[in-house]
Structure formats: C-alpha cells, structure tokens
Amino acid sequence: IxxxxxxxxxxxxxxxxxxxxxxxxxxxxxxxxxxxIGVLAYEALRVEAHRPRVGLETDHRTIPHELGWIGSAVHLEKGCYRGQETVARVQNLGKPPRRLVFLHLDGSEVTLPAHGAPIRLASEGEEGRQLGFITSSARHHELGPIALALVKRNVPVDAELIADSTAAAQETVVEP
Structure with a gap:
C-alpha cells in the first residue's frame, strides 16, 4: 500500500x-x-512473540525490568523521570520483584483464563497461594491456548503452574 x-x-x-x-x-x-488478520489472530501472534502490551502486561506497579523493556524503553543516563530511583535500584542492586513468562496452557479447557486470573503452583492446587496473574491469553493457530503472565521472581522456571483452573507450563521471557 x-x-x-x-x-x-x-x-x-x-x-x-x-x-x-x-x-x-x-x-x-x-x-x-x-x-x-483480525484482532484475535493479531493478539495470538503478539502473545506467541512474547511482546508485552501496555495496559495488559502492565499495571500501576510495573517496572521495565519485569517485561524486558530496560534496553528499549529506558535511557539509564537520562536524569529525572518518574520511577527513576526504582529503576536505578533494580538495575544496580538486584532483580525485579516479578517477571514476564510465556505459558503453554492445557488445551482440554474450553475457555481461556481471563486477564487477572490467578497463577498458582500445580503442586499446591487451586487452594495454594497466588504467585502471579494472567496478563493476556489467546488461541494460537499452531500452539493452541497460550498466555503471558507476570509471576513472582522466585517461582522456579521449571515449575508447573495452574492458571485459574487450567494447567500451564511456563517458558522464560525475562530471566529471574
């Protein structure tokens, strides 16, 4: 065009x-x-590519480190911006409190977990403590049901999870 x-x-x-x-x-x-493509296919391709979207993968507490945006969204040499102290502290001293993960969801469920659905360890079942939440979910033409989620940084990368009531295997997007 x-x-x-x-x-x-x-x-x-x-x-x-x-x-x-x-x-x-x-x-x-x-x-x-x-x-x-339509919006549903567009979203499925975005989730497959592990591309966070403002408003879905972000909330009022999100910092760039959690989404892997530190290299592209923040100029660390720039002075005075909102959240500068938090970004600098995580950059220089530690790790972010949460991290973005890609989830392969169990395909036997009819519905996808909604935005905000809780993530728990599969070994603790649906009564275990919440370790994160779904940010986006979609049905991919090849991968089936997939999702992005924010989880606490100390969740083991090989842990099997439950997203709402759906079994999920995680793939690391942002290193813990």
Whole structure:
C-alpha cells in the first residue's frame, strides 16, 4: 500500500505493518496488500512473540525490568523521570520483584483464563497461594491456548503452574 485513504491508519512497527481500517474496506485492501488478520489472530501472534502490551502486561506497579523493556524503553543516563530511583535500584542492586513468562496452557479447557486470573503452583492446587496473574491469553493457530503472565521472581522456571483452573507450563521471557 503506497497511500492509505483518510479512514485508514497505517502504523509501521519493528514487527511489520499494522493497518487499521473499517471492516467494509477489508476485502479491497486484502488483495492489494496480502493476507489480513483480525484482532484475535493479531493478539495470538503478539502473545506467541512474547511482546508485552501496555495496559495488559502492565499495571500501576510495573517496572521495565519485569517485561524486558530496560534496553528499549529506558535511557539509564537520562536524569529525572518518574520511577527513576526504582529503576536505578533494580538495575544496580538486584532483580525485579516479578517477571514476564510465556505459558503453554492445557488445551482440554474450553475457555481461556481471563486477564487477572490467578497463577498458582500445580503442586499446591487451586487452594495454594497466588504467585502471579494472567496478563493476556489467546488461541494460537499452531500452539493452541497460550498466555503471558507476570509471576513472582522466585517461582522456579521449571515449575508447573495452574492458571485459574487450567494447567500451564511456563517458558522464560525475562530471566529471574
């Protein structure tokens, strides 16, 4: 697409081109620009790529270290910004309190865990203490049900988890 009409927004990203347009115009652009995907497929590909999204993988306590954004979202030499002390402390002295993980969910469940659903150790069952929460979940065309979650940093990387009531195996996105 060389020029987009007024009612269309084109956003170039490091991951490709996002094209936002009215549904009625979708077939016109599909032929000219290649295959288009809907929001559910877009989200599944985002989750598969371990790409956090502001507002879903973030909350009022999130710091860049937890999501792996420290290299791309923060200039450590810049002075005076909100949260500077926290970022500097974690960068220089320790590790973040939480970390982002990718979850392979059990495919036998019909529904996906919702945003905010609790994460617990499978060995403790659904009555165990909450170790984190689901941030995004999706059905991927090849991987099946998948999710991103924020968990406490001390959760073992090989631990089997329960996301809401669904068994889940984790894959490290941000090192503990």
């Amino acid at each position: 060389t020029e987009a009409p007024e009612d269309t927004v084109v956003r170039e990203t490091p991951h490709g081109r996002d094209l936002f347009l009215p549904r009625a115009r979708l077939t016109d652009f599909a032929e000219a620009s290649g295959p288009a």
